[in-house]
Amino acid sequence: MIKGSWIKPGAAVIDVGTNPVPDTTKKAGFRLVGDVEYDEAVKVAGAITPVPGGVGPMTITMLLKAAFDEGIVKD
Secondary structure (H helix, E strand, C coil), rough: CCCCCHCCCCCCCCCCCCCCEECCCCCCEEEEEEEECCHHCCCCEEEEECCCCHHHHHHHHHHHHHHHHHHHHHH
């Protein structure tokens, strides 16, 4: 996990990690967290993306678009 003390003050942090951690309060028994210790990093970073709810949907969209575009080019 990336700690807040490792981040330059004011830096933009884009967390793309997804890691399940046990959480008995959740129906699934786990919750997702990123690769950055959010509670620490948010105090230092100028901007930070959350996990979940960050860049994941855009990442998936762009991967699908690239695969679609590649399929069109090959036809």
